[in-house]
Amino acid sequence: DTGVSQDPRHKITKRGQNVTFRCDPISEHNRLYWYRQTLGQGPEFLTYFQNEAQLEKSRLLSDRFSAERPKGSFSTLEIQRTEQGDSAMYLCASSPLQGGETQYFGPGTRLLVL
């Protein structure tokens, strides 16, 4: 295990379609985060899991977005009825439970909604 992995790396979809992204964190990292990054901006926090519990959701996460982390391992982020404004890089990060540790980021999934 060399780091956080995300799949797919790129996704092109048509407006109105549903998409699902997967994130595999570093083994034994209890915390998992999702961020969204648009061109020329820094990443923005979307949601956070500690083990399987989703502890916080940003107001950026509309009702069309849902995230899960079954069994506290990998996580999925689903976007229903995609809109052109959803086009962005979706980044996943993980960190250990103890404080003072950095978050380790995956390579991201770039989504383009046509």
Place this chain on the structure above:
Amino acid sequence: KQEVTQIPAALSVPEGENLVLNCSFTDSAIYNLQWFRQDPGKGLTSLLLIQSSQREQTSGRLNASLDKSSGRSTLYIAASQPGDSATYLCAAEILTGGGNKLTFGTGTQLKVEL
């Protein structure tokens, strides 16, 4: 609400020059301050993490300082190299109910020319 600002937005320097990147944040109640590097189309790589009780951290040619009272952090890069060309992001970490999250600046895009 925490807001993070980075100046300058872009910087171009000749190889070998020493340079300083600036980051400011509005809420001094941070858990830590982190600097990341992002190459085009890629995820983030952690460079330095400064705990709220610390004043600076060093790694190789990189030195980051933190002044919580003034809401500022700087990243100093010594003897810059073309391989340092990337976008540099600072992020303030705050503790939320049950977890923590990063608030990012918009980044400084650095180009080091031969």
